[in-house]
Amino acid sequence: xxxxxxxxxxxxxxxxxxxxxxxxxxxxxRQYANSLAKVAEAVEVFNSWELSFVMTLGDVIDRSFSxxxxxxxxxDRLRHEALFLLGNHDFSVSAAxxxxxxxxxxxxxxxxxxxxxxxxxIVLDGNDVSIFAPPEDHPHRVLAxxxxxxxxxxxxANAHRWNGALSDGQFAWLGDEIAKAAAAGEKVIVMxxxxxxxxxxxxxxxxxRVVALLASQSHVVAYLNGHDHVGNYGKAGACHFVNFKGVVxxxxxxAFAIVEVYADRIEIRGFGREDxxxxxx
Numbered sequence: 490x491x492x493x494x495x496x497x498x499x500x501x502x503x504x505x506x507x508x509x510x511x512x513x514x515x516x517x518x519r520q521y522a523n524s525l526a527k528v529a530e531a532v533e534v535f536n537s538w539e540l541s542f543v544m545t546l547g548d549v550i551d552r553s554f555s556x557x558x559x560x561x562x563x564x565d566r567l568r569h570e571a572l573f574l575l576g577n578h579d580f581s582v583s584a585a586x587x588x589x590x591x592x593x594x595x596x597x598x599x600x601x602x603x604x605x606x607x608x609x610x611i612v613l614d615g616n617d618v619s620i621f622a623p624p625e626d627h628p629h630r631v632l633a634x635x636x637x638x639x640x641x642x643x644x645x646a647n648a649h650r651w652n653g654a655l656s657d658g659q660f661a662w663l664g665d666e667i668a669k670a671a672a673a674g675e676k677v678i679v680m681x682x683x684x685x686x687x688x689x690x691x692x693x694x695x696x697x698r699v700v701a702l703l704a705s706q707s708h709v710v711a712y713l714n715g716h717d718h719v720g721n722y723g724k725a726g727a728c729h730f731v732n733f734k735g736v737v738x739x740x741x742x743x744a745f746a747i748v749e750v751y752a753d754r755i756e757i758r759g760f761g762r763e764d765x766x767x768x769x770x
Contacts, residue, residue: 610678654693710727
């Protein structure tokens with residue numbers, strides 16, 4: 490039997506624009522100001538395709554709440570729905586603005602789900618337990634400091650201040666969403682800023698429990714993330730884990746993708762530095 494030639498639907502992906510009106514970080518090859526032009530180029534390409542939505546996988550800005558005023562109007566040029574999730578750099582703002590970040594990105598809440606064409610998209614907030622996103626003195630910030638100290642003592646590769654974890658409440662919600670999708674006959678794609686697999690220095694602090702959950706559910710097809718700007722790929726159980734490359738890196742090369750969902754596979758069509766991949770399910 491031949492494979493279907495027409496996708497069920499398509500969506501766009503951008504990761505880590507990390508825009509700021511500042512000079513480049515030459516050693517890391519991060520060209521913060523150039524992200525305005527790169528996102529504009531991606532928007533132009535996306536507008537030439539029929540897409541269900543465009544998701545940015547976190548780190549819209551590098552620092553300063555006012556940077557949202559420069560980059561978000563570029564997303565307004567999209568003829569598609571622009572969706573966002575929260576990255577660590579999105580919280581590199583003054584304490585007074587911490588509670589406003591999700592609303593500024595027009596998100597319904599810090600983590601949420603939505604359905605398209607019989608698929609459920611589960612959008613996580615990997616900054617839920619972190620030392621930078623919760624308000625000062627919030628129990629999640631206290632818990633984050635404890636988790637980080639414990640990981641540092643073990644010499645864990647991901648024991649970094651710029652990573653985070655899901656709260657137990659959000660992890661339970663993730664399990665509920667996956668169960669509801671199964672009951673509704675929906676396949677699942679999970680999206681988050683942070684990688685969880687393969688393990689590495691950019692991984693969420695509680696990656697192991699997330700991977701164990703996703704890999705045990707046959708209807709969970711893919712987990713899409715940013716954060717590690719060089720990109721990565723792995724597979725655990727039936728779930729494909731795809732780390733998209735960062736827009737902010739390099740002076741001129743862009744990195745974004747169009748994801749085409751078929752009845753038997755997902756085709757990732759990479760643009761610029763982004764890799765093209767076929768994920769069979």
